[in-house]
Amino acid sequence: MAEMTRKYGGIAALALLAGLAIGGLLYLSAKPQLQPTPPAPPPPPAVTVVAPTFDVVRVDAHGNAVLAGRAVPGAVVTIRSGDKIIGTATADAQGAFVLVPSAPLPPGAQEITLSETLPDGTKLAGQEVAAINVPVDGQGHALAVVSGPNGSVVMSGQGPAAGTLGMGTVDYDTDGHALFGGTAPPGAKVNVSLGGKQIGQAVAGADGRWHFISPTPAASGTITLLATGADGKVMPPVDVPFTLQTLPEAVAAGNVVIVPGDNLWTISQHVYGHGIMYTVIYTANANQIENPNLIYPGQKFTLPQPQKVP
Known part of the structure; x- marks a missing residue:
């Protein structure tokens, strides 16, 4: 009898253990499982806030224009001629914008400026000015020059074509530097x-233009350009005359000697503070200037005392 009691007691104990095990499995299967915390999404890329700039200023003799440049992605760029708005454009996801004005630019000289309104409403003015002169009679070429912190760039109407080896502009700042561009x-x-001594070097960008800043040279002479193409081929050298003439000297003497790339609009911008006053220089030097779009190194122009600009 005792033996049977032990036998059935053992079976009961095993049954109890089995029941507990099954109950535990059922509990675990019914209990919510903790899931790992998903990683936080990456922060949106930071937007670099930069002032709008010109990449393309293309104007024909009749004033038909294409204006393109860079701005903050999503910004609305406002393009003005003087105080008049000639159009707006929205920068795409890469920050590029293009404007083809609905009406041709009028004949004569004008200054085109940029400003942008960021997606958050912030407004930012550009630091570049495009000085443009459209021929009055629709003949010849329109001159377009973009001036900014990095010097001046002749976009059309004068100077070497982009992508060819050449000297384009020489500007001077008030800190004793010369800004060379080509x-x-x-x-x-x-x-x-x-004069055989290296004064600077640069790599041409995708737009076929280069520039660098250096101390203002101590004397006049001959500038030599030596270039090696991206394919490693050496290009024929280019020599251009260089006549030193700093802006303070020009103003003090009442004249300026034209250096490669100079034009009436950038000279006027530097000396008078308004590129539009090129007409003052043109009138005072009409005997030397057959075409205001074409001036040449070595010419010496009188700089009249500027009148008050409205």
């Missing part, structure tokens, strides 16, 4: 020397 095939390495 053209070369994209990716070309350009070395610039004056």
Whole structure:
């Protein structure tokens, strides 16, 4: 009897353990499982706030224009001629914008400026000015020059064509620096020397233009451009005359000697503070200027005392 009691007691104990095990499995299966915390989404890329700039200023002799540049992605860019708005454009996801004005630019000289309104409502003015002169009779070429913190760039109407090796502009700042700019095939390495001594080097950008800043040279001479293309081929050198003439000297003497790339609009912008006053220089030097779009290195122009600009 005792043996049977032990036997059935053992079976009961095993049954109890089995029941507990099954109950535990059922409990675990019914209990919510903790899930790992998903990683936080990456923060949106930071937007670099930059002032709008010109990439393309193309104007024909009749005033038909294409204006393009860079701005903050999503910004609304406002383009003005003087105080008049000639159009707006929205920068795309890469920050590029293009404007084809609905009406041709009028004949004569004008200054085109940029400003942008960011998606959050912030407004930012551009630091560049495009000085444009459209021929009155619709003949010849319109001159377009963009001036800004990095010097001046002749976009059309004068100077070497983008992508060809050449000297475009020489500007001076008030801190004793000269800003040299020119053209070369994209990716070309350009070395610039004056009188056999290197004064700077630069690499042409995708737009076929280069520039660099250096101390103002101590004397006049011959500038030599040596360039190696992106394919490693050496390009024929280019020599251009260079006549030193700093702005303080020009103003003090009442004249300026034209250096490669100079034009009446940038001279007027520097000396008078208004590129539109090119007419003052033109009138005072009409005997030397057959075409206001074409002036040449070595010409010496009188700079009249400026009148008050409205």
